[in-house]
Amino acid sequence: MAEHPDIASMSFEDALKALEDVVRRLESGETPLEQSIDLYARGDALRAHCQARLDAAQARIEAIVAGPDGKAVGLRPFDEPDAP
Numbered sequence: 001m002a003e004h005p006d007i008a009s010m011s012f013e014d015a016l017k018a019l020e021d022v023v024r025r026l027e028s029g030e031t032p033l034e035q036s037i038d039l040y041a042r043g044d045a046l047r048a049h050c051q052a053r054l055d056a057a058q059a060r061i062e063a064i065v066a067g068p069d070g071k072a073v074g075l076r077p078f079d080e081p082d083a084p
Contacts, residue, residue: 007045012053019046 007015022043025031031039 004042007042007049010046010049012050012057015046015049015053019043019050022046 004018005014010018022039026036026039026043
């Protein structure tokens with residue numbers, strides 16, 4: 001199998017494109033068994049990399065918390081519920 005870029009250094013977009021290519025090749029049914037096993041392992045690593053990138057992005061997303069006057073008073077994590 002041809003050399004592939006190091007997954008850890010790939011952007012989310014590049015890893016997602018590579019994962020889509022792996023899925024397409026596996027679904028074609030034209031890949032020999034040994035190569036299919038290698039592709040499956042690479043696909044799993046690409047999936048994990050994409051998930052880690054998504055998790056990191058979500059952790060950085062913050063919502064602006066407005067005070068009674070409508071001005072920003074701080075930030076809160078994206079997934080934290082609004083205070084009553």
